[in-house]
Amino acid sequence: MPDDAYEKALSFLYGQINYEKMTVSSANRYRFRLQRMSELLEELGLGHYLYSLSSPKPPIPLIHIAGTKGKGSVAAMVAAMLTASGLRTGLYTSPHLHRLEERFRVDGETCPPEHLVALVEELSQAVESPTFRGDSNFPKEGPSFFELTTALALLHFERSHCEAIVLEVGLGGRLDSTNVCAPSISVVTSIGLDHQHVLGNDLTQIAAEKAGIIKQGVPVVSGVMDPAAQQVVESTAIEHRCTYWQLGRDFQFQGSEEAFWGSRLVYTGPGDPGKHIEISVPLEGTHQCRNAAIALATVEALGRQGSPLSDAAIDKGLAGLICPGRIEPFSLSDDVMAVVDVAHNEDSVAALCDCLRNRRGNRNIAVVFGTSVDKSAEVMLKQLSSISEEIVLTRFHGNPRFVEPSELAPMLPDGWSGTAEAMTDPIAACEKALARISPGGILVVCGSFFLAAETRPWIVARSQ
Secondary structure, rough: OOHHHHHHHHHHHHEEEOHHHOHHHHHHHHHOOOHHHHHHHHHHHOHHHEOOOOOOOOOOOOOEEOOOHHHHHHHHHHHHHHHOOOEEEEEOOOOOOHHHHEEEEOOOOOOOOOHHHHHHHHHHHHHHHHOOOOOOOOOOOOOOOHHHHHHHHHHHHOOOOHHHHHHEEEOOOOOOOHHHHHHEEEEEEOOOOOOOHOOOOOHHOOOOOOOOOOOOOOOEEEOOOOHHHHHHHHHHHHHHOOOOOEEEOEEEEEEEEOOOOOOEEEEEEEEOOEEEEEEEOOOOOOHHHHHHHHHHHHHHHOOOOOOOOHHHHHHHHHOOOOOOOOOOOEOOOEEEEEOOOOOOOOHHHHHHHHHHHHHHOOOOOOEOOHHHHHEEEEEEEEHHHHHOEEEEEEEOOOOOOOOOHHHHHHHOOOOOOEEEEEEEOHHHHHHHHHHOOOOOEEEEEEHHHHHHHHHHHHHHHHHO
């Protein structure tokens, strides 16, 4: 495949309005519209995936997953178990770490570049077709980058003859591009403070946006634990006459650490007696046990619609799970452990800090941190300073939403006695942090998907 064809395809996608690379002020001016998305799927011949009260069921099992944190891991877990059960399964997630094709997976395999080029060509023809009206209220606003990639995902899954689909919400839920689709199960993993400039300033407002994925009569699985947010999700499910399973009430879990890395989960499902599963998950942290419980409840709910998964498929799916950038460990020279985590809000950083406290032993920890302008940097730095005496503040370069390292320095908590340094080059920042904790320490990179994407290849190249 000629490189110029691939680059042309990427240019077409990235040339559209792209919320992921918008500053806060410009994002606030963009109108999130579902009509464009519906029209686009119709133009592509994918109208059978659209939700309507007259046609509420998807043509194949479709799991729709929203949440402040955990939705990417839950989506990966559900897709892995469905694949292990023998169903050809499409998984759509965002953002990606290294290549756009990572967002579109079939049975764990990324979309081949040559397929991406062909799909984008089909997509561009649909957008430029005289029959594509888009949003008639705002005809000058064409499809956004995320709308196009959502359509591309469904087109890829259709062309790949998928028998099940897992869709991760990009932002919020109610107005997210994925919300035009008809789901078999709706999942809300958690509610926390993130993207407040778009979703609202408190947990109940954010919960209302994420609960917007709930459809009439479609079963809902919830991992939301904040009482006020939980009430919003549950009342929305009741209003839509949905079967509703709540973590901590209808299904339970107990989690513990494996000896070296990973977690052990005991899951109890709804009913008396509920389904009982004991299983290992090759991901670190109690929060991943929680995510696995939500994923298990999701496939159990799907099973009650006539597609039950065997215990063997569940074991196989979770045992082989790989989630790059989710508290991902690497062994470096001089007995150094590196951990790359895409954690970018206070809840996910809290989970990272808990894991590091449990696993560090007597090791020193150096943190490389950079984040986006719409994130709670001060809160995250307070959390990270509690587990590290060495913090190198940096930025990423592939996205204009970064915070300058010099602006992060004053956000470190008063009274913190550690050492901080600001460096604009993230690789140089990693080198500096590595030097400070070698030998035998732990190098941690966190704060942003974009920072993880720029530093992970450097760490992979040095791993043993």
